[in-house]
Amino acid sequence: MKIAVLGAGVIGVTTAYYLLRDGHKVTLIDRQPGPGLETSFANGGQVSASHATPWSNPSAPLQFLSWLGRANAPLAIHYSTDPALWRFLFRFLANCRAGPSKANAAIVLRLALYNRGLLADIRSQTGVEFAAEERGVLHLYRSEREMRRALAAADHLRRLGLELEDLNAAACTALEPALESRRGTLAGGLFSPADLSGDAYAFTHGLAQYCADAGVQFELDNAIARLVHSGNRITGIMTERGVITADRYVLALGSYSPVLLEPLGIRIPIYPTKGYSATVPVTNADAAPRISITDDHNKIVISRLGDKLRIAGTAEFNGYNTDLDPRRAHAALDAGAALFPDAMDLDAAEFWAGLRPLTPDGVPVIGRTPFTNLILNTGHGTLGWTLACASGRIAADLATGREPEHDISGLGMERF
Numbered sequence: 001m002k003i004a005v006l007g008a009g010v011i012g013v014t015t016a017y018y019l020l021r022d023g024h025k026v027t028l029i030d031r032q033p034g035p036g037l038e039t040s041f042a043n044g045g046q047v048s049a050s051h052a053t054p055w056s057n058p059s060a061p062l063q064f065l066s067w068l069g070r071a072n073a074p075l076a077i078h079y080s081t082d083p084a085l086w087r088f089l090f091r092f093l094a095n096c097r098a099g100p101s102k103a104n105a106a107i108v109l110r111l112a113l114y115n116r117g118l119l120a121d122i123r124s125q126t127g128v129e130f131a132a133e134e135r136g137v138l139h140l141y142r143s144e145r146e147m148r149r150a151l152a153a154a155d156h157l158r159r160l161g162l163e164l165e166d167l168n169a170a171a172c173t174a175l176e177p178a179l180e181s182r183r184g185t186l187a188g189g190l191f192s193p194a195d196l197s198g199d200a201y202a203f204t205h206g207l208a209q210y211c212a213d214a215g216v217q218f219e220l221d222n223a224i225a226r227l228v229h230s231g232n233r234i235t236g237i238m239t240e241r242g243v244i245t246a247d248r249y250v251l252a253l254g255s256y257s258p259v260l261l262e263p264l265g266i267r268i269p270i271y272p273t274k275g276y277s278a279t280v281p282v283t284n285a286d287a288a289p290r291i292s293i294t295d296d297h298n299k300i301v302i303s304r305l306g307d308k309l310r311i312a313g314t315a316e317f318n319g320y321n322t323d324l325d326p327r328r329a330h331a332a333l334d335a336g337a338a339l340f341p342d343a344m345d346l347d348a349a350e351f352w353a354g355l356r357p358l359t360p361d362g363v364p365v366i367g368r369t370p371f372t373n374l375i376l377n378t379g380h381g382t383l384g385w386t387l388a389c390a391s392g393r394i395a396a397d398l399a400t401g402r403e404p405e406h407d408i409s410g411l412g413m414e415r416f
């Protein structure tokens with residue numbers, strides 16, 4: 001079968017990989033000159049099932065209120081009359097209730113656990129390298145209150161099958177000696193030993209190269225204008241270089257998915273949520289972590305990517321604006337530098353901003369559409385790197401008419 005995948009981020013490329021393996025003729029279309037150059041480019045690097053609890057959870061509303069108006073707060077909302085923003089925020093709040101939040105965490109966790117085996121298989125089958133550190137993810141808490149809240153969420157994830165260890169401050173520093181100088185500032189941590197970290201761009205680029213070598217056709221530097229349809233079938237993709245046709249289509253356009261779906265009458269509540277990262281050369285290897293860290297208080301993640309540290313965080317609701325606000329970019333870097341003060345050359349930091357394709361429930365949108373030959377694989381928000389292989393496998397199954405081996409309930413667009 002001829003299948004076109006729209007979008008060559010980490011989600012589109014993993015989808016193309018599985019379609020290729022299943023013996024299909026695949027075309028991957030992207031407006032950028034290479035794969036992985038938008039949100040998949042410089043994210044936090046964590047492949048972390050332990051982040052399954054969605055941002056929309058019971059503690060979010062109060063936390064959000066406490067951050068409003070602070071220039072360097074982890075969250076900023078640029079007030080606008082955009083109805084999409086207000087609809088999104090309203091739905092987000094509805095998902096903060098304990099019941100929906102727990103149910104959403106369960107769906108995401110199952111997907112993340114399914115992902116683990118698939119990522120291992122891709123690595124062994126393709127040899128793709130991405131500076132992987134298979135040392136787990138350590139979540140740090142600064143106060144007893146933060147720790148108590150985290151333990152409650154952790155209990156839910158543990159009951160669903162995630163291995164998580166509670167650690168006191170001394171155990172955190174024993175596990176990651178680079179934290180030793182900050183031990184006095186820690187209340188404790190939660191350690192997820194089977195999580196890992198690595199460079200999502202290196203993975204996306206390497207896997208795309210593997211796919212290209214094996215015959216996947218890349219239509220790069222080619223912006224998609226619209227999807228053409230006749231009745232309930234997609235008949236082609238109108239690009240700036242003409243129409244591309246296929247038997248089936250998988251849409252993996254990240255934050256831009258709603259823009260191209262709306263003219264088809266498909267409305268999915270994905271809102272672009274800007275985040276920042278700084279990539280900083282390590283100057284003192286002993287003072288830099290190897291275990292990937294989540295600093296819950298400052299809402300940042302820190303991952304070792306070879307001889308660099310990636311520090312990422314912050315959430316900004318400002319439509320499709322991708323400008324880099326130096327204050328917010330520096331806030332994430334400063335928080336990382338405070339934790340590992342002697343590890344890196346701050347003056348050489350490279351800053352980046354990307355738009356997370358966030359859904360109000362924190363669950364991606366993977367599934368069929370009213371168009372019989374169009375499948376969605378989008379809305380991965382804060383966890384696209386964590387969920388890419390599982391999502392790609394499921395989308396490839398659906399596109400080719402095979403029943404996925406993973407239970408897909410709760411993933412489809414019908415939930416909206």
Ligand SMILES: Cc1cc2nc3c(=O)[nH]c(=O)nc-3n(C[C@H](O)[C@H](O)[C@H](O)COP(=O)(O)OP(=O)(O)OC[C@H]3O[C@@H](n4cnc5c(N)ncnc54)[C@H](O)[C@@H]3O)c2cc1C
Nearest residue numbers: 007009011031039040044045046224254275383384385386
């Ligand atoms: C600061 C930050 C930190 C993060 N940290 C983590 C983390 O630690 N772990 C984790 O799991 N996730 C993390 N994420 C989330 C993760 O990066 C995203 O979920 C993931 O990259 C989304 O992948 P995607 O392929 O859906 O989107 P993208 O990578 O954006 O891919 C979509 C593609 O569609 C193309 N496209 C869009 N419109 C058009 C058009 N009209 N025509 C042609 N092509 C088009 C774009 O060029 C792009 O290449 C983070 C995100 C941010 C911003």
